[in-house]
Amino acid sequence: MSREDPDRERPAGPPAGPLEAYSQALVRVVERVEPAVVSIQGRYGRAPAPRGLTGPGWEAAAAGSGIVITPDGYILTNDHVVDAATFLEVLLTDGNRYEAAVIGRDPDTDLAVLRVLASDLPAAPLGDSDRLRVGQLVIAIGNPLSLQATVTTGVVSALGRTLRSTTGRLIEGIIQTDAALNPGSSGGALVDAQGRVVGVNTAIISGAQGICFAIPINTANWVIPQLLREGRIVRGFLGISGQTVGLPPRLRRQFRLKGPMGVGIAGVAPGSPAARAGLKEGDILVEMGGQPVTSVDTIHKILTRDLIGRAVEVAFLRQGELRRTRVMPAESPSLE
8 A cells, every 4th residue: 555645735624613613713812812911919018028029027918810901001900909908019921020009999899900110011902891791702811819811711691780899889780700710810801702801800609600790891991081080989978877778658658758768877977968967867868869769879879979069959757757958968088
């Protein structure tokens, strides 16, 4: 039997099937976005640490991921990744390390922006999270358990979820996915099949499998410019603590209240807008600015920047009577 001529052109193999096409699509997306996903290491201590942020009196404060959003070194991540750190270091996939400065933080949405002094960095394109659909393919890229540049895939499991931030506010529009996340994935990228960042990976449910969450990139698109400009998000502030309470049906009928719930005031800060307006512990807020107040989260939604310094009418129940007053929200206190 004669041996095959090595110069002879071999017949073409069978065309690539759908699995191979799917695989190649994932590879292209990862190659495009992975260089823009960084590892973030935080430390806290008494004085600046040597290079590598280690030394006597220093302890690890955070470990997470981040997304390079501009070639000149701006990085998007979760606030909880950086909030305890005195010094931050960013590691790129090419091995370069940079000390990072916090440009701005917003604990209410669990987002933060960092800056490293570098140029020509690979930046990830940002997409439109409002266009996501349940069942859509997504890819998570991050550094779980310090395993840098880890890629997992899944689908959008649900949209419009809510998560409670560390400040007590609700983060709305949360993306639920089954793309596996682990500690250290926080701040990493959730990417669509076109290689656009559609979410910032942020949380898992301990003990659950395939239930992970990401902050929608459209929330980040609203937060980022304000953090770059002012270092924080300015919101209205009343100076009360409270909890959602049910309204007695009799009072609802008597005063024609629109909602079944109100916000019972548990405390009023001295000198606050609420105190100046005459609100007291035990009052139940039922309306603000013409809108029913049915939960603490309703108040958070109403207290936008636009209301700062403007008199707003509030309705409240006190000892079975419906009363009204006007309150002038102040600027929310700074993180500093």
